[in-house]
Amino acid sequence: MTRLGFDPLLPWPVLAALAVLALAVAGWAAWNGLKGWAFRGLAILAAALALAVPVIQSGIRLALSDIVILLDDRSASQSLPGRPGQTDAALDELTARIEALPNTEIRRVTVGDDDAGSLLGQAMTRAIAAEPDSRLAGVIAVTDGLAHDPAMIPAQVPAPVHVLLTGQPADWDRRLVIEEAPAFAIIGQPVTIRVRVQDQGAVPAEIQGTPALLSLSVDGQVAQSLAAPPDQSLELQFVPEHAGQNVVRVGFAAPQSDPAELTDRNNSAAIQIQGVRDRLRVLLVSGEPHAGERTWRNLLKSDTNVDLIHFTILRSPDNMDPVPVDEMSLIAFPTRELFMERIKDFDLIIFDRYSVRGILPPEYYLNIQHYVEEGGALLVSAGPEMATVQSLNLSPLGGILPAMPTGRVLDGAFLPQLTDEGQRHPVTSGLSGAPTGAEGEDHWGRWLRMSQARARPGAQVVLSGRDDQPLLVLDRVGQGRVAQLTSDQVWLWGRGFEGGGPQLELLRRIAHWSMKEPELEEETLLADVGRDLRVTVTRRTMQDEAGPITITGPDGSQSELPLTEAGPGRFTATWQAPGPGIYQLRDGEVSRVLALGPAAPREFEQTVAGGDAFRAVTEATRGAIMNLSDGVPAVRTVRPDRDAHGEGMTGDWIAITPRDAASVAGLTHRPLLPGWAWLALIAGLALAGWLSEGRARLRGAQG
Amino acid sequence: MIRLLLAIAVVVLSLTAPLRAQDGDPDPRLVRAADEVALAYVVTGDPRIDEGSEAGLRGLSGELIRRTTVRPGEPIGIDLDQDDLSLLTFLYWPVTDDQPAPSPQAYVRLNHFLRSGGMILFDTRDGDIAGLGGPDGQASLQALAAPLDILPLAPVPHDHVLTRSFYLLQDFPGRWQGNQIWAEAPRADATAVEGVPFRTLNDGVSPVIIGPNAWAEAWAVDRRGNPMFTVGSGFDGQRQREMAMRFGINLIMYVLTGNYKSDQVHVPALLDRLRGEEGIR
Structure with missing residues (x-):
């Protein structure tokens, strides 16, 4: 590269003034008929030129190759049957064709799965930003067109962008769309899940318009099924039955047709709905004011x-009081x-030191019994009245109370002890301060009185008192639960007698167990989902051993997970889930449904390939969106201002625009004439002017 | 001298084995207090006053048994320096001028007693003759109560649950009447939520009641059930003794049931809400 340049010694206006002066001098000379006017003008012009210092610039220029970005979409939606092979073949062929072009390089960018879906736009923007604009000759994306970040697709690219779509023209898919689902729901009150069955692509005629058979299962149990016509919103009702995680799976079987739908992975969705209790209503009936009442x-x-x-x-x-009723602050017990x-x-109904005094008629007790049998919770904290004829056990309610009094009150201090069952039972296991029998340990305080009782067969004695008599007995009656304390002295723990004990925690757990709080179930399978689908499985049981856990994966495959004992009645294991989806964990009767990952994989929201997201950028850059099912297009080169795609004799073609980019490695300046040559030129011109004028005058004098 | 040695021994023992002495059976008198909700009084060392306290609590216990479902056993005299208070619910503390202050260990137990739901009735028994009108009027009370961990006091308002925990009362008479009595001030930040005084862990029950009305003497009966001290005169005196008894019953109800009566105001509203929700379902 060589060109002429200037390196002026004076500012350009000064030089321009000099040039104007030269013209003025030449003009004046010509006007006066001076013969040397041309030489005079040229001499001053030459001086101006010399001051502008014309130089010859010569540089060393290196031609650069053109860059073509080849975007390879390997997200999960590209793993549908047939697509990986199609992608591989297309990439190989494109690579070969681009490499055949002179002076062209390929930048291959592979897009994998992200938690947020396929971030194709982001990948494209980054790849373009990494290359110099002046060398970018084209962007070719081999994808199914599903981008979860359409806003990140660049709007303007200095080279044509082509999108080559995988898939086949006959591709079709039917999927389930969860339009609305609550995250929380109040137990026992129906919630609405709105869903839609959506058809995409070339739906075969025999499937078009036929309803899908939707089924809704709760925690692995099928709850209802109904026919859902496609493309219509449908409201499903669901009543959460228990507190904590309710895993609701909505789905339909893949319709039978040829060709089959692209995937059945988007035919179902798992929704986790947290069941919460409405405000708890507790009825506390104290038979008499006593020291422990304020504890409750x-x-x-x-x-x-x-x-x-x-x-x-x-x-x-039986009390006698002559005081008029209007001076008393008593109300009748409704x-x-x-x-x-x-x-x-x-x-929950709590009877606290209640003695039967004829206030409640027998049918009321029977009604309480029905209440429990139908799922209610009853807690009886009995004082010494338990051993008398006024005992609740002798009322019709006695039929469901888990501890049967012998009629003896055991006076004297005793230390409440966890029984073997109590060690395992969630109501009592892990209570702080429980005596373990070790020497010199710091354990909870003693109680001073209890009623002797026998536990009903089948009931669980979790705390024992004096002479190993049952102190806290738990039982299930029908669908409900009953707990009974055979002493009223739990308040001594609250008072700090002999150091006290975990009185509030114990009472809270008893109350919540009787109300079926899932965390306090005896036989449970708990699963904590940690990072990267790591699951900590905890099995709590009243048995001596548990496990292994049978895990049924989303595809129906089964595996076994052995458990190790972590404490009395507690067995744990950690498990790495192979991927998102709905898993069922089961150990005998106890099972738990676990939904890992997103409710419905985002990758399968749009399975029929389509390039709409890229339409704007391809049009802006004169690129093309083409289907690979029509064959891999030929690759040509065109000038930047021409359409970069078209149909040729042998099929479609796409083009890249060679940029002819180069880099300049160095630059030299060389003056056009050396200083002395300028001096000779100016002097020569001036001399020539002078000589011509002088000679003319000489000749004129002679004539 | 023996007394001094004993006191030293108690202090040493309680230092080495604080609160958690599980050897042997607890004092049978205290076990009875826990089992029977027996009322307890502080033994002051003045036989006349201690006798009055015991008789007063005996009289109150008798009336409780007769009129209510509370069945307290025989009253128990408490030696603050020795007895474990955690088995007690209610402590009557007559304040006398020459009463020796309890030991620091005893104050540890007293503070724990107050914090964990016990209640002390301080009775200055002077009818506020000095007319000071405040709980800090009497130097001996001030000296005794200073180490106690109690929040600021306030006069018992006319709508306090003490005025309706069993009987409806306007005044809290003993042998004296018409004097202000004091309880822990309700916390400023928690007052007047729908009329419920406040929700604290202790159900908002004041751990101390302080007054000058010499209640035990008004309640006191001898072994045959006859009043031991004169209260007022004639019919008015009878009435005053009856009202003193009613205050005693209200007080024990307050000790045992806390703010139960002030909550009961809301029971109709709660039941109404249940009805309303049933209507919606």
């Missing part, structure tokens, strides 16, 4: 989620309303 009140009133309805029998029919009409509204 403190427990129940410190929980703002509890509506406590409390009645204490302050005066019984027994009929509480025990007959409203009983179903309570989540």
